[in-house]
Amino acid sequence: MSERSPVEMVREHISAHDKLIGLFGMEIVGVSPGSAEVSMVVKEEHLNAAGLCHGGTIFSLADVAFALACNSHGNMALALEVSVNFLRPAKVGEAITATASELNLGKSTGLYSIEVRNGDGKLLAFFKATAFRFQDRSVADCG
Amino acid sequence: MSERSPVEMVREHISAHDKLIGLFGMEIVGVSPGSAEVSMVVKEEHLNAAGLCHGGTIFSLADVAFALACNSHGNMALALEVSVNFLRPAKVGEAITATASELNLGKSTGLYSIEVRNGDGKLLAFFKATAFRFQDRSVADCG
Amino acid sequence: MSERSPVEMVREHISAHDKLIGLFGMEIVGVSPGSAEVSMVVKEEHLNAAGLCHGGTIFSLADVAFALACNSHGNMALALEVSVNFLRPAKVGEAITATASELNLGKSTGLYSIEVRNGDGKLLAFFKATAFRFQDRSVADCG
Amino acid sequence: MSERSPVEMVREHISAHDKLIGLFGMEIVGVSPGSAEVSMVVKEEHLNAAGLCHGGTIFSLADVAFALACNSHGNMALALEVSVNFLRPAKVGEAITATASELNLGKSTGLYSIEVRNGDGKLLAFFKATAFRFQDRSVADCG
Numbered sequence: 370m371s372e373r374s375p376v377e378m379v380r381e382h383i384s385a386h387d388k389l390i391g392l393f394g395m396e397i398v399g400v401s402p403g404s405a406e407v408s409m410v411v412k413e414e415h416l417n418a419a420g421l422c423h424g425g426t427i428f429s430l431a432d433v434a435f436a437l438a439c440n441s442h443g444n445m446a447l448a449l450e451v452s453v454n455f456l457r458p459a460k461v462g463e464a465i466t467a468t469a470s471e472l473n474l475g476k477s478t479g480l481y482s483i484e485v486r487n488g489d490g491k492l493l494a495f496f497k498a499t500a501f502r503f504q505d506r507s508v509a510d511c512g
Numbered sequence: 513m514s515e516r517s518p519v520e521m522v523r524e525h526i527s528a529h530d531k532l533i534g535l536f537g538m539e540i541v542g543v544s545p546g547s548a549e550v551s552m553v554v555k556e557e558h559l560n561a562a563g564l565c566h567g568g569t570i571f572s573l574a575d576v577a578f579a580l581a582c583n584s585h586g587n588m589a590l591a592l593e594v595s596v597n598f599l600r601p602a603k604v605g606e607a608i609t610a611t612a613s614e615l616n617l618g619k620s621t622g623l624y625s626i627e628v629r630n631g632d633g634k635l636l637a638f639f640k641a642t643a644f645r646f647q648d649r650s651v652a653d654c655g
Numbered sequence: 656m657s658e659r660s661p662v663e664m665v666r667e668h669i670s671a672h673d674k675l676i677g678l679f680g681m682e683i684v685g686v687s688p689g690s691a692e693v694s695m696v697v698k699e700e701h702l703n704a705a706g707l708c709h710g711g712t713i714f715s716l717a718d719v720a721f722a723l724a725c726n727s728h729g730n731m732a733l734a735l736e737v738s739v740n741f742l743r744p745a746k747v748g749e750a751i752t753a754t755a756s757e758l759n760l761g762k763s764t765g766l767y768s769i770e771v772r773n774g775d776g777k778l779l780a781f782f783k784a785t786a787f788r789f790q791d792r793s794v795a796d797c798g
Numbered sequence: 799m800s801e802r803s804p805v806e807m808v809r810e811h812i813s814a815h816d817k818l819i820g821l822f823g824m825e826i827v828g829v830s831p832g833s834a835e836v837s838m839v840v841k842e843e844h845l846n847a848a849g850l851c852h853g854g855t856i857f858s859l860a861d862v863a864f865a866l867a868c869n870s871h872g873n874m875a876l877a878l879e880v881s882v883n884f885l886r887p888a889k890v891g892e893a894i895t896a897t898a899s900e901l902n903l904g905k906s907t908g909l910y911s912i913e914v915r916n917g918d919g920k921l922l923a924f925f926k927a928t929a930f931r932f933q934d935r936s937v938a939d940c941g
Contacts, residue, residue, distance in 0.1 A: 382561055383561040385561075386559075386560075386561040386563070387559075387560050387561040387566070388556065388557045388558060388559045388560070388566065389558070389560070389566050389568045389569070391557070392535065392557055392558075413531065414531045414534075414535055415531060415532070415535075416529075416530075416531045417529075417530050417531070417532070417579065418525055418526040418528075418529040418530040418579065418651055418654065419588070419590065419651055419654045420529070420654050423530070423531065423532050423572070423575065424571070424572075424575045424591050424594070425532045425568065425571055425572025425573075425575045425576070426532070426572075428567070428568055428571040428572070428575070429566070429567075429568025429569075429571070429572065430568075432566070432567045432568045432571070433568070436560065436561065445562070447562065447598070448567050448598050449597065449598060449735075449736075449764065449785070450595065450596065450597050450598075450735075450736045450785055451567070451595065451596055451598075452593065452594065452595030452596070452738060452881050452926060453593065453594055453595070454592065454593050454902075454909050454926070454928060455590070455591050455592060455593075455594075456902050456904070456909065472921065472924055473883075473885045473921055473924070475885070477763070477787070478735065478787070480883050480885065480924060492901065492902055495901055495902070495909060495926070497881060497883070497924070497926045499735070499736055499785075499883060501763070501764070508561055508562055511561065511562045511563050592878075592879075592907065592928070593878075593879045593928055595738050595783060595881060597759075597766050597783070597785060599759045599761070599766065615778070615781055616740075616742045616778055616781070618742070620906070620930070621878065621930070623740050623742065623781060635758065635759055638758055638759070638766060638783070640738060640740070640781070640783045642740060642878070642879055642928075644906070644907070668847055669847040671847075672845075672846075672847040672849070673845075673846050673847040673852070674842065674843045674844060674845045674846070674852065675844070675846070675852050675854045675855070677843070678821065678843055678844075699817065700817045700820075700821055701817060701818070701821075702815075702816075702817045703815075703816050703817070703818070703865065704811055704812040704814075704815040704816040704865065704937055704940065705874070705876065705937055705940040706815070706940050709816070709817065709818050709858070709861070710857070710858075710861045710877050710880070711818045711854065711857055711858025711859075711861045711862070712818070712858075714853070714854055714857040714858070714861070715852070715853075715854025715855075715857070715858065716854075718852070718853045718854045718857070719854070722846065722847065731848070733848065733884070734853050734884050735883065735884060736881065736882065736883050736884075737853070737881065737882055737884075738879065738880065738881030738882070739879065739880055739881070740878065740879050741876070741877050741878060741879075741880075794847055794848055797847065797848040797849050
């Protein structure tokens, strides 16, 4: 009889259906309305040719935090535009965490920052991300 | 006794050491000075919770094309800033291709566009990417 | 009795009402569906503290070309997200031209590149710009 | 005999030589190491063709705050890449303020956010801006 909140439904749906969570070994640390935190440990298989954590790995981690945050209000939301500055490298064995925060919530779009930090709290990458919000469906209706 | 070109060395080094190439099943189609093409087939394990090809998958593909293009002159180059617009979804079974092109080559930075298209030539995502160029080493010195 | 096209109406309306056109002395060179060209001559009053053409000047020029291009289909469109790389300086006395081109036209959003070049055709700045498109009104309904 | 700080020198130099400060009627509210605040009142001459404060106006205001913040350490710094989301319109008569904050300071580049707010504290635009830092000169050496 319990009514689940949009946050709970979105967390459960994304947790079950986002395949990069498994591919990269991510863990959803927390989700609340407009924000989310996701972490992972950098492994050999996540590196680029310079021997550092791949930009695609860091983007994937941040993108999952972004998806959780922008879908957390119930409306389905998809990434429209995302930009990122890469600031410091991450290495094998490091735990890295992406924290998505809502800067603005409009009717059709939402704006988010996502910070990726290492275990020492150093900022590795900073994202500015725009979501397009659909009026009439939830991501939990998909799949 | 043959001398290998920077393009050949970079292609060989990135091909051997970029771990996301294997993780996503990417294929390097071609590299020339300032440009590169990389493709992959979207599989179940590359999807997001909406059942579409994950933003992290598309970014990873584009990032490998970008790395090949911006390192192709011999100097080591790393992503400084990357922005992307997601325009159309890709689905399981589709072959998608990222083409990186050089818009400007400066002493310390280079500017690239990366277009990701599906098999019909439709534009799925458009990237603008800035590389920081190191003066004194090559990516092939790494690892 | 002649019917004016959306391109003509938008050009006329923006030409009459965009106040930065006058403030910076811009000239609308051409507008067609999805594209536009605007030019100006850099003057003393457009410089930054390094004695170079101000980023705000270059952005303003590009923004007018963008507005013409994204409103050229008739629907009112406003800038949602714009990013720019500054590549080369412009100096007093130089004529600079912004050319906006449509990379994608969706129902709710459009994607544009804007190139700003000097008289020698050198690329001074490259923009990626996203417009939000309103379904039910034209910019010519404003003001 | 008093030694002026980099902050004082940069504020004085930009205040005296940045021509858009005068063109738009901006006021430098404050500068400290890595941050700056600049405000202006929106006038008729700053509007776009939709009757709202022009994107070029908002960018120019933010760009001056950015220039103050990224030059405040003494090294000359120029905008390399800037991206902005436009969130709410500003109208004639409104006082708007741009606040630049340093997110990261590296040897060759610095990363800044700039928030533009109206008198009610509402966020009108959010910028992510990357500066390229020159090792061997100050903006106060220019002009």
